[in-house]
Amino acid sequence: MSVRLVFSAEDLLPVYDLVVIGAGPAGMAAAVEASKAGVRVAVLDENPRPGGQIYREITRNRPDERTYLGADYWKGRELANAFTECNADHAAKATVWSIDPAEAPGNDRHRVGVTAAGIARMIETPAVILATGAQERPMPVPGWTLPGVMTAGAAQIALKSSGLVPSGPIVLAGCGPLLYLLAGQLIDAGASNLTLLDTSQSTFRWNVLRGLPGFVLSPYLAKGLGLLFKTRRSIRVVTGVRSLEVLGRDRAESVRFATARGTETIDAATVLLHQGVIPSINLASAAGCPLIWNEAQRAFEPEADAVGRTPKQGILIAGDGAGIGGAQAAEIAGRIAAVAALADQGRMPRDASAASIERLRQQREKFLRGRSFLDALYAPRQVFLVPADPETIVCRCEEIPAGKLREAIALGPPGPNQLKTFVRCGMGPCQGRLCASTVTEIMATERGLSPGEVGTYRLRSPVKPVRLAELAGLPHAPRALKAVTGRDPVDHHLNETELPS
Amino acid sequence: MLNRLREIEEAVSFTFDGKRMRAQRGDMLASALLAAGVDHVRQSVVSGAPRAPYCLMGVCFECLVTIDGVQNRQACLVEVEEGMTVLSQHGAMDPLARFHEDEGRQP
Known part of the structure; x- marks a missing residue:
């Protein structure tokens, strides 16, 4: 078979x-x-x-x-x-x-x-x-629309599918396990001139500690620690990064970042952003x-x-x-x-399926163990969810900056769907995939609500572009044809000579 | 841009804005363009700023190009094929482009 x-x-x-x-x-x-x-x-x-x-x-x-x-x-x-x-x-x-x-x-x-x-x-x-x-969760920072900026996931896809590594100097920036995994893969693939800017929150948080006992039993523990040590041994890792900006005219040329120790600018031909997946x-x-x-x-x-x-x-x-x-x-x-x-x-049969579902659920438990620890440890910083700079683009397709969104929010639209009609955010070809989460976060912050209360875009089909010719070529039921043309389908002998002029 | 860890073993050739390029068979077009040294594949429809493939997995729609006459194809979801003609996209599409062309032809 x-x-x-x-x-x-x-x-x-x-x-x-x-x-x-x-x-x-x-x-x-x-x-x-x-x-x-x-x-x-x-x-x-x-x-x-x-x-x-x-x-x-x-x-x-x-x-x-x-x-x-x-x-x-x-x-x-x-x-x-x-x-x-x-x-x-x-x-x-x-x-x-x-x-x-x-x-x-x-x-x-x-x-x-x-x-x-x-x-x-x-x-x-x-x-x-x-x-x-x-x-990947969008990470709207100044300059993130410049050529040379990609997601960490994109670099990993290029590596897996075609054995391609980005041009150096490479700056990986953001938070989450994938960032360290990719750093490890790039190091092993021989990429040089790599810097990792870790934007995770460095302060102590109780909810992180609560998840720790579960993570100790997770199969991902050894892998995670191994990656952390390897990355720190091989490349420069900067922790506590609390602001980030990609600089360049027509493409990424450098990255400016700040930590508690001060501000620094480093050269970059490729910037790989990542702050978790959604x-x-x-x-x-x-x-x-x-x-x-x-x-x-x-x-x-x-x-x-x-x-x-x-x-x-x-x-x-x-x-x-x-x-x-x-x-x-x-x-x-x-x-x-x-x-x-x-x-x-x-x-x-009901009983057989129930038994097999139960067995599978127990197997899955092992892999979900410790997930809450990772979620809490790598929770993105607020400053990277809600861009402070009014010029930072949030909706890449329609180029709507954060400041314009805030102005429109102040006019009182009830939710992201109405906001859309004010400024066109989320109405470009990506259909909100790269701005929905940021728009919700900004609105929640402005209104003092939880993102769950704010909600997100109401999405409609087609969720991916489809050509009119494809829709027109769909096979139609006889009664649908009659409803549109007013004639029985047997009378449809459309050919060149019969076309209306 | 991207660099190949191994040389191309089984080449397919295509053109981008008239320039001849090579890719490894099985490469997705967006990756192949970046590996061939292409910096950006289109200009934004709003400001005209240069844009390049961003997610490589069909989510961001930054890699839209014209392939064999069909506009707005996601280059990261299309496998390179021998003889493909690829064009970059500049700004917003002009729905009246054909009309202007016809007008220009009037004596």
């Missing part, structure tokens, strides 16, 4: 028992688990090969050639192999731009809008697992799944129960898209969601 690769949306079946969106750890695991039950599964993913961001190009990379990627990366091999051997349909290079949830009584099928190879289709399914993963919520939100504020992780996440069911019947979420837990927790969450989705459809 092996996965069927689908490159055009035309080659997808019109109906599946389960549609999985995303081929990262959660998505691959969900597909493997569900296909064991012999159901028709489609996995839709944007990239040419499976793995998601964490296991990017895992099916093509060879450990002897890219040792610098580290042991945790190669853990993805086993799952990717199982995925390529399962009997799902894998639509690669496919973009999902909408989910119409089944709302009408008597209809339990969701419609998933997908484009692959320039052809769009609406495929139907009673169950969708969203395995859309995470994105769930990718666009598709879930546009499908109508309610969002909740996670204070510990300082991000919105879709409301879901312990197995990933959202309040929308038949729409489940697995992995980092439901709240950050890391790749190994995501893999198990994918299996859990698959079992739950099949059990809900009556395709798996």
Whole structure:
């Protein structure tokens, strides 16, 4: 048995028992688990090969050639192999731009809008697992739109997928485990002239200490300590960084930063920013799944129960898209969601599914242990969530600076959705992905509310660009054609001569 | 910009604003452009400031380019293919561009 690769949306079946969106750890695991039950599964993913961001190009990379990627990366091999051997349909290079949830009584099928190879289709399914993963939390600092500035995740993706390292001098700035992981990988890959500016809060906080006993038992403890020692031994690490600015005319040339000891400017050809990851919520939100504020992780996440069911019947979420837990927790969450989705459809006996979900949840516990410690330890500083300088761009697409947002907020719009109509923040091509969290934080600060009370953008389909020609080329039902043209489809013999002049 | 740890083994060639470039088969276009020494791929639609790929994972929409005549494609989600014609994008799209062209042709 092996996965069927689908490159055009035309080659997808019109109906599946389960549609999985995303081929990262959660998505691959969900597909493997569900296909064991012999159901028709489609996995839709944007990239040419499976793995998601964490296991990017895992099916093509060879450990002897890219040792610098580290042991945790190669853990993805086993799952990717199982995925390529399962009997799902894998639509690669496919973009999902909408989910119409089944709302009408008597209809339990969701419609998933997908484009692959320039052809769009609406495929139907009673169950969708969203395995859309995470994105990096935006870090709006002066100069972050300059060429030469990328996210730390971007540098890691370039390293994993093509063996590319950024031009030096390289400055890594921000906080979170990924920053140190990337520093370690770049050092091992032979990158030179590297500086790490750690913006984590250096003051003692009780909530950090509370999470410590859990972290002592975490499998990530040894790895984290190892990385910290290695980084500090090999490169310059500056802690307690409390302000940061990228300088340059048409590209990044230097970084100016401040600590309690003073201000310093260092040369930089590449600046890699990172302050943690947050769930990718666009598709879930546009499908109508309610969002909740996670204070510990300082991000919105879709409301879901312990197995990933959202309040929308038949729409489940697995992995980092439901709240950050890391790749190994995501893999198990994918299996859990698959079992739950099949059990809900009556395709798996209740008691067997309950037992297997229980067993998987216990396995996942191990990887979630200590997460609260990491969340608290690497909580971003307020100054990097809410830019103080009025000139700092918040919405990159529409170039809306923080000062303009504050002025508009003072005019009294009730929430981010109304703010949007005042200044166009979040209305560019990224659809708020790179400004939503900052806009919420600024509004919360200005109003003295919690971000959960402020809320975030209401997102709508299409969540990714879709061409009019693709929409026009969708197969239409006869009654839909009649509703638009007023004629029976059998009378439609549209050809050149019949076109209205 | 990005540097290759290993030389290109299986090359595919494409053009960017008319300039011939090489990439390794399997490279995503945004990474390939940065590895070929391209500094920025477009100018912002608001101020015209230069912009370059930022997230490389389909989130930020900074790497929008025109590929084989199709505008606003995310270069980080497209695999480089032999003979691809890639153009940078400058400022906002002019929806009346064709109209102006036609107007210019009037005697």
